Amino acid sequence: MFLKNDKLPLGLALGIIVPMLIFVVLYEYRFSGYAFTEFTNVFFREKQLITFFGVWCLVGNIALFTFYINTGRDRTALGIFAVTVIYGIGVLLLKALI
DSSP, rough: OOGGGHHHHHHHHHHHHHHHHHHHHHHHHHHHOOOOOHHHHHHHOOOOHHHHHHHHHHHHHHHHHHHHHHTOOOOHHHHHHHHHHHHHHHHHHHHHHO
16 A cells, blocks of 8 residues: 555655645534635634644644654655644744734
8 A cells, every 4th residue: 555655755745635634624524504715715814713724734744744653654754744844834824924
Protein backbone atom coordinates (compact mmCIF):
# COMPACT_ATOMS: atom_id res chain seq x y z
CA MET A 1 0.00 0.00 0.00
CA PHE A 2 1.29 3.45 -0.88
CA LEU A 3 0.78 4.80 2.66
CA LYS A 4 3.55 2.50 3.88
CA ASN A 5 6.14 4.27 1.71
CA ASP A 6 8.70 6.56 3.32
CA LYS A 7 8.90 9.39 0.81
CA LEU A 8 8.89 13.16 1.21
CA PRO A 9 6.33 13.77 -1.58
CA LEU A 10 3.90 11.41 0.16
CA GLY A 11 4.25 13.41 3.37
CA LEU A 12 3.70 16.68 1.52
CA ALA A 13 0.59 15.31 -0.17
CA LEU A 14 -0.83 13.87 3.05
CA GLY A 15 -0.07 17.10 4.90
CA ILE A 16 -2.13 19.01 2.35
CA ILE A 17 -4.98 16.52 1.91
CA VAL A 18 -5.74 15.68 5.56
CA PRO A 19 -6.57 19.28 6.63
CA MET A 20 -8.80 19.69 3.58
CA LEU A 21 -10.67 16.49 4.46
CA ILE A 22 -11.05 17.60 8.07
CA PHE A 23 -12.35 20.99 6.90
CA VAL A 24 -14.98 19.32 4.70
CA VAL A 25 -16.03 16.89 7.46
CA LEU A 26 -16.36 19.70 10.01
CA TYR A 27 -18.33 21.81 7.56
CA GLU A 28 -20.70 18.94 6.80
CA TYR A 29 -21.09 18.01 10.46
CA ARG A 30 -21.48 21.46 12.05
CA PHE A 31 -22.38 23.94 9.28
CA SER A 32 -24.19 22.02 6.55
CA GLY A 33 -27.30 24.15 7.14
CA TYR A 34 -25.50 27.03 5.43
CA ALA A 35 -24.81 27.21 1.73
CA PHE A 36 -21.07 26.94 1.18
CA THR A 37 -20.82 30.48 -0.24
CA GLU A 38 -22.71 31.86 2.75
CA PHE A 39 -20.48 29.87 5.07
CA THR A 40 -17.29 31.20 3.46
CA ASN A 41 -18.52 34.77 3.89
CA VAL A 42 -19.08 34.16 7.61
CA PHE A 43 -15.82 32.19 7.89
CA PHE A 44 -13.72 35.11 6.68
CA ARG A 45 -15.53 37.58 8.95
CA GLU A 46 -15.31 35.57 12.17
CA LYS A 47 -11.85 34.95 13.64
CA GLN A 48 -13.29 32.32 15.97
CA LEU A 49 -14.22 30.13 13.01
CA ILE A 50 -10.73 30.48 11.57
CA THR A 51 -9.33 29.38 14.92
CA PHE A 52 -11.80 26.50 15.24
CA PHE A 53 -11.09 25.07 11.81
CA GLY A 54 -7.37 25.84 11.98
CA VAL A 55 -6.91 24.01 15.27
CA TRP A 56 -8.77 20.90 14.16
CA CYS A 57 -6.93 20.74 10.85
CA LEU A 58 -3.59 21.13 12.64
CA VAL A 59 -4.55 18.43 15.16
CA GLY A 60 -5.25 16.08 12.25
CA ASN A 61 -1.80 16.72 10.81
CA ILE A 62 -0.17 16.34 14.22
CA ALA A 63 -1.85 12.94 14.68
CA LEU A 64 -0.69 11.88 11.22
CA PHE A 65 2.84 13.16 11.92
CA THR A 66 2.95 11.22 15.20
CA PHE A 67 1.84 8.03 13.46
CA TYR A 68 4.56 8.31 10.82
CA ILE A 69 7.27 9.18 13.38
CA ASN A 70 6.30 6.24 15.60
CA THR A 71 6.41 3.83 12.66
CA GLY A 72 9.88 5.01 11.62
CA ARG A 73 8.91 6.68 8.36
CA ASP A 74 10.88 9.85 8.94
CA ARG A 75 10.90 11.25 5.40
CA THR A 76 7.12 11.09 5.16
CA ALA A 77 6.86 12.64 8.63
CA LEU A 78 9.19 15.45 7.51
CA GLY A 79 6.85 16.28 4.63
CA ILE A 80 3.86 16.33 6.95
CA PHE A 81 5.74 18.51 9.42
CA ALA A 82 6.80 21.01 6.73
CA VAL A 83 3.24 21.43 5.46
CA THR A 84 1.93 21.69 9.03
CA VAL A 85 4.33 24.53 9.84
CA ILE A 86 3.39 26.39 6.65
CA TYR A 87 -0.29 25.76 7.33
CA GLY A 88 0.03 27.05 10.92
CA ILE A 89 1.76 30.21 9.73
CA GLY A 90 -0.99 30.65 7.15
CA VAL A 91 -3.70 30.40 9.81
CA LEU A 92 -1.91 32.98 11.96
CA LEU A 93 -1.50 35.34 9.01
CA LEU A 94 -5.14 34.91 8.03
CA LYS A 95 -6.25 35.80 11.55
CA ALA A 96 -3.92 38.79 11.65
CA LEU A 97 -5.05 40.18 8.29
CA ILE A 98 -8.78 39.82 8.83
